[in-house]
Amino acid sequence: MIQTKALPASKRGQRQRAEPYFYLAPGVLLIALVMLVPLILGVAYSFQHLVVYDPLSNGGFVGLENYRQILGDPLFWSALSNTLKWTVSSLIFQILLGLGLALLLKAPFAGRGLYQALVFLPWAVPAFLSGFAWKWLYDPAIGPFSPALLNAGWIKAPLNILGDPATALWGAVLANVWFGVPFFAITLLAALQSIPGDQYEAADIDGAGRWAKFRYITLPWLRPTLLITVLLRTIWIANFTDLIWVMTGGGPINSSHILSSYIFSTVFQKLDFGYGAALSTVLLLILLIYAAVLGRMRQRLT
Amino acid sequence: MTARLRIKPTLKPGRTSTLSVLALLALGGAAAAPIKLRMVEVITSPERTVLLKSILSDFQKANPEIQVELISYPFEQSFEKVLSSVQAGDIPDIAEMPDKWLSLFAGTNRLVDLSSYLKTWPNTKKLSSRIIEAGSSYQDKAYTLPYGFYLRALFYNKKLFAAKNLKPPTTFAQFETDARLLSDPSKNQYGYCLRGARGVWDSANHFISGMLGSGKWFDASGKSVLTSPQAVKGLEYFANLYKKGYAPKGSVNWGFNDIVSGFYSGNCAMLDQDPDALGDIDKKMDPDEFGVVPMPVGPKGVAYPKVGFAGWSIFQASANKDAAWKLVSYLESPAVNLKWVKFFGIIPAYTDAQDDPLYSKPVYQGWFKTLNSKSHRIELYPFEMPELGYFLDVLAPQEVGKLLLGQQTAQQTANTLADYLNKAKAKASGK
């Protein structure tokens, strides 16, 4: 038990029990003040019939009707599977490249500061502009990729990435990877700093090679940070509408819709708030379960 | 939007303001505070906003007791923004109301029926009858006062046409031939900048209605015309433009940005667009590089180019409806209206305005000379149907996309779309 200054035992216990709440209060209360009611309302909409242009039938509680509709909605299932593909593939490459970059940046070299600032720039470009830029790059008429690949003989016909249902989503994934690597690079770099140097020295003395050092020292130390960043990034990526919306609009023929873009379309194009809320709640449940699993893993480590 | 979880709005603006006006009058009306009007612009572009601001400042000089605050929303997000603010109770006095939004805001009782104002307005009889008709699309009440018609035109690349010794097409047959002759996939050259994503129906419907010889969406018994053989033929004609390679492969998912960049870069030679695209094309291409002609005519000798409109609407929640009408009537007064629509090159609201020199250009000649007579006719979309938005933005791109990619036949496409339209129509009649 952690000792504090001499205090009557009961008071000490009380203060210790209350401690975490003092640290949490400012931040969490602020968030709760603003977000709690809207969140509850948002979930509540999912149990109502709420179609904007249908005011006469609005507000009525329809129980699980919206959810039943979800089960039978082929677009929901394809969006769900796309969300999985989108999230997992973006995540894997972002982690690999991010970790690699962090490791490369760990030891100093001339111009490292400048390099770091430059390499961070993709994260600073607003998502919709990145979407426009990548769209331009992919375009067979006005972008550089298509002519370059044609000239090199790597493709026979002009590039058609975003207009082909088979590749539209992956075109967006590449843009997403480009965008998200800096997040992992910076966070892991910061985390790498806290690994005590003497651990590596001891390993050197034992004659451990580079790979062994990485596997047995670096990775375990990074695990807590990795878990958190993976959790956060997964949630962000799964919910990342802008890029896809700008690059493909969910098309062609809904082949690149993920859950969050499908929700956006449901709310602002179909104008069905009730159904959109139900889809959102399903997304919420899926990601909360995922977070709980990761949280369990974290607890077992610390 | 009507209260959902019965969250009561705190004050009803109209009631309290009437009270305060009465109070002021009772006090002898000394030093009346200026009336503040909030106006929202939604089909925004930077140059247009400048023009609008200057018109508004002229208005305020002539009416010093009224102050106007103009809020211009970014075009792509203007719908989401207006919908969210209105639902949250942050409602402007006046808004620019595009045709597609009319049934939504009118249908949810947000807009003022301007009929009573129009009855006593001297300029009403000078307005084109089609304008009044369009503004009354929703349940025959004047929920908006359209400022003009966006009549779709065909933009073509003069250089590419000249290189193949071609003239811009006047019929569907010529259109297809030109598209074919201008397409050379090996050179990454195509005849038609096809818009396959949101907005595809505007193009497809031109060919459908041309084949049908009618611009109506429903027949006398209220059933969708899409399933008839002529209509299916029109769909096939449109799909073939893509399937035969007259449009780039990626165009199945092309939106507004892609078709214009395709046109500007010379990737595709023909583009069907609203006439206000002229301003933008002017900046990106030299004048001798592009031309504008009326849309091609179908085998029955008629064409129904897509007609859109936008107008001025007053919201029910406005505390100063009369002042708002003052502004709307100013904007729609003959001189101001002409100034406004000339900026875009759209058809003005007043019939005699068509004698203006601007409209002597070939493209307008094509329309005015034959409007309502022989070839080019106006037939509005069923703007009174609130489901139209979903149809145009989601369902049509989805089904036509499947057709373009060979995943279903034209008949199947027509059936699915007709089904949806019939259900929506039945609901509207049942109301």
Added chain:
Amino acid sequence: MTGSTRRLQRQGESAVRAVLLALYLLFALFPIYWIVKISFTPDRTLFKEAARLWPSSLTLDHFHSLLAGTPFLVYFKNSLIVSGTTAVLVVLLAALAGYALSRFRFRGANLTRGFLLATQIFPLVLLITPLYKIFAATGLINTLPGLILIYVVFNLPFAIFLMQGFFDNVPTELEEAALIDGCTRFSAFRLVVLPMTLPGMVATLGFAFTGAWSELLFGLMFINSDSSKTVAVGLLSFVGKFGVDWGQITAAAVISLLPVFVFFAIIQRYLISGLTVGAVKG
């Protein structure tokens, strides 16, 4: 291993490292270069020479009309104020909350975590209307403080988790040593643990800043007047009915990348401050 072999090995490693770093730089910067290129390309040749790597003629027109003809500088100033304030507030609050989640096991911990995550997961499109109502009722719509508030609220959860992760990396022996020496927990937190997480705090600061800088949805929905708009929303106004005003939007993007670049150039030194846990030994 002999000295010379080791030297060769190290040189080989440096070379490989340099190549990898260069390749990544190319990948990261090419799209950025493209944006920069467009910003200097005149309208007339923008599409005709669209795929060229280097424009046939350069122009400063876009920058000129952006700075002289639009309220861009006002947007810029607003973004600086909003993003800077948000970043600082977020780091302070997140450090406190992240510490609690890292160090203590207490009732409601998981509920809190779940709630924080829910605010990040639930799609904003459905939350906009109720949030708008709240902010309108408290007079915070169309104000910079209102925007700061919502940005803090939205960036806080991820910052809290991030800081929790960084705190997890710092072993508890340090605070315990300090507490045994007679410090209050808060002093131990402030003087011993927090400095150890300096790289983490700086990283969080950077993310909160960029998060607020490029945020779009709330900027769009909550701000109406030109005088309070942020850069990101200003960028949106260059997307019109007929396409994107590429010249202006890229010019605006280039200018708005500069503060972020400068910010990171400054703080990157703290990301690698190298404070280690050596203090425990001896």
